[in-house]
Amino acid sequence: MSINILAIESSCDDTSCAVICDGILKSNVIASQKVHEAYGGVVPELASRAHQQNIVPVVSEALRQANIKKEEISAIAYTRGPGLLGSLLVGTSFAKGMAIGLNVPLIDVNHLHAHALSQFIKENAEDEVPEFPYLCLLVSGGNSQIVLVKSADNMEILGQTIDDAAGEAFDKCAKVMGLPYPGGPHIDNLAARGDENRFKFSKPQIPGLDYSFSGLKTSFLYTVRDGMKENPEFIQDNLADLCASLQKTIVDILLNKLKKAIKQTGVRHVTIGGGVSANSGVRNGVEQLCKKEGVKAWIPKRVFTTDNAAMVATAGYFKYLKEEFCPLDLPPFARVKL
Ligand code: KG4
Numbered sequence: 001m002s003i004n005i006l007a008i009e010s011s012c013d014d015t016s017c018a019v020i021c022d023g024i025l026k027s028n029v030i031a032s033q034k035v036h037e038a039y040g041g042v043v044p045e046l047a048s049r050a051h052q053q054n055i056v057p058v059v060s061e062a063l064r065q066a067n068i069k070k071e072e073i074s075a076i077a078y079t080r081g082p083g084l085l086g087s088l089l090v091g092t093s094f095a096k097g098m099a100i101g102l103n104v105p106l107i108d109v110n111h112l113h114a115h116a117l118s119q120f121i122k123e124n125a126e127d128e129v130p131e132f133p134y135l136c137l138l139v140s141g142g143n144s145q146i147v148l149v150k151s152a153d154n155m156e157i158l159g160q161t162i163d164d165a166a167g168e169a170f171d172k173c174a175k176v177m178g179l180p181y182p183g184g185p186h187i188d189n190l191a192a193r194g195d196e197n198r199f200k201f202s203k204p205q206i207p208g209l210d211y212s213f214s215g216l217k218t219s220f221l222y223t224v225r226d227g228m229k230e231n232p233e234f235i236q237d238n239l240a241d242l243c244a245s246l247q248k249t250i251v252d253i254l255l256n257k258l259k260k261a262i263k264q265t266g267v268r269h270v271t272i273g274g275g276v277s278a279n280s281g282v283r284n285g286v287e288q289l290c291k292k293e294g295v296k297a298w299i300p301k302r303v304f305t306t307d308n309a310a311m312v313a314t315a316g317y318f319k320y321l322k323e324e325f326c327p328l329d330l331p332p333f334a335r336v337k338l
Contacts, residue, residue, distance in 0.1 A: 005320060006062070006073045006098070007313035008055070010091030011083025011111045012141070013042045015054035018309035019066035019073075023317055025123050026066035028303070028310040029058050040181045041171070048086035055094050062309070073102055075325070077316025080108035081333035082142075088332035096328050105325035107316040110336065111307075112138065115273035116147050116155055117318070118311040119298045130269040130298050137258050137286065140274030141167035141182070144211045144254070146261045149271075152318035158261055159209025166250055166276045169213040173220045173246050177235050187243045188279050194244030199223055201249045209257050209264075216253070220246060251281040255289050262293050271298040278305040 002022045009016040013036055018028040031054040036042045063070060078095030081088055099106040116136040120129050135158075136147045144161040164172075167184060174183015179190075202219040204212035224242070227234035235242070262270065270290050276282060283299050290297035304310060319325075 003074045003320060004068060004072050005075050005077055005313045005316050007077040007309040007316050008091045008095045009079045009307055009309040009312045010051045010087050011079045012087060012307055013047045014307040015051050015058050016309035017059045017062035018313040019062050019068055020313040020317055023122055024125060025121055025310050027062045028308055029062040030308055031058050037181055040175055044084045044086050047084055048090055051087055051090035055090060070102060073104055075105045075107055075320050077107040077109050077312055079111045079312050082111055082336045085334045092332045107319045108326040108330055109312045109315045114311040114315040116149050117152060117315045118273045118300055118304045119271040120314045121304055121310045130271055133267055134269035134271055135261055135267050137272045138274045139166045139276035141165060143274060146209050146257060148265060159257055161211040163212050163214040166213060169217055169250055172217055176221055176224055187247055190240050190243035191247040194240030196244040196248035198241035199245035203253055209261050216249060247281045251285045255285050259289055262295055269296050275306040278302045
């Protein structure tokens with residue numbers, strides 16, 4: 001009998017459901033919430049309400065696309081945390097209800113583990129996967145970490161941001177330029193036609209493998225403020241160059257520490273995950289760095305970089321094989337380490 005895992009992801013502002021059958025992805029449905037655009041950031045209460053509206057149609061669609069009946073599900077995996085508590089509660093409660101209704105085991109998944117394992121999402125049986133141990137550059141709206149992935153359930157954070165995440169730097173600088181939320185993808189698009197060497201922004205000087213992005217944010221803000229004193233149209237006149245220079249600085253900061261980590265650990269495989277790993281500069285930069293260092297770079301499809309249930313299903317499948325199920329009274333958690 002095949003192992004069919006249905007997974008639910010609701011940690012932030014994407015409601016997602018995926019089905020994997022014997023480790024192969026059959027469906028991955030994502031409903032993104034547009035309601036936050038007007039506010040320039042995710043509004044937690046609105047996110048939970050939108051999850052409540054989206055979850056039934058998203059789960060139904062994932063089952064339909066996978067061509068599978070509810071009764072054929074072997075286990076329900078769900079994101080336990082970290083994330084927004086109200087959002088997590090919707091996915092957690094739904095997953096528990098479904099597990100009770102179908103009388104199947106429940107599998108709790110750490111959202112960060114899922115991102116770090118996203119390279120194991122298989123769309124076809126012959127898809128290759130990285131070898132343990134590998135490094136994962138995990139960069140999203142809430143995290144910027146270099147993780148040593150020793151196995152599916154043994155991960156060590158080698159370095160992480162001491163203040164803002166890389167995604168926050170993208171989004172907040174985008175806000176300064178009047179770009180819509182989330183700003184990362186807009187900066188990525190505009191950067192393609194800008195001069196990345198036009199503006200210089202400050203880079204952090206902190207020891208070890210930790211990151212910092214708050215100084216860069218301030219440096220960006222001051223450049224724009226000073227430019228606007230001279231020319232009120234400074235942003236519009238220099239938009240592409242500002243985006244390209246900002247993106248280059250963020251990528252340089254990320255790669256500098258990743259290079260150190262590769263040398264320090266001697267790993268042969270490097271993956272990337274989290275929303276910011278959809279960025280063209282990050283993807284090209286990691287690929288070039290790995291080539292130079294003689295290690296293999298695993299660059300995921302963009303759909304598997306931002307929040308998605310396919311990665312939760314994949315992480316859940318690892319746990320299913322080890323029969324690591326969780327009790328029905330397990331609460332979600334907003335904050336947690338890897
Ligand atoms: O992992 P994710 O979907 O969820 C959260 O952590 O909330 O990451 C979202 C972040 C946002 O900051 C967004 O601006 C950023 O990922 N992002 C990008 C790109 N696509 C998404 N940043 C830069 N370039 C992109 N192409």
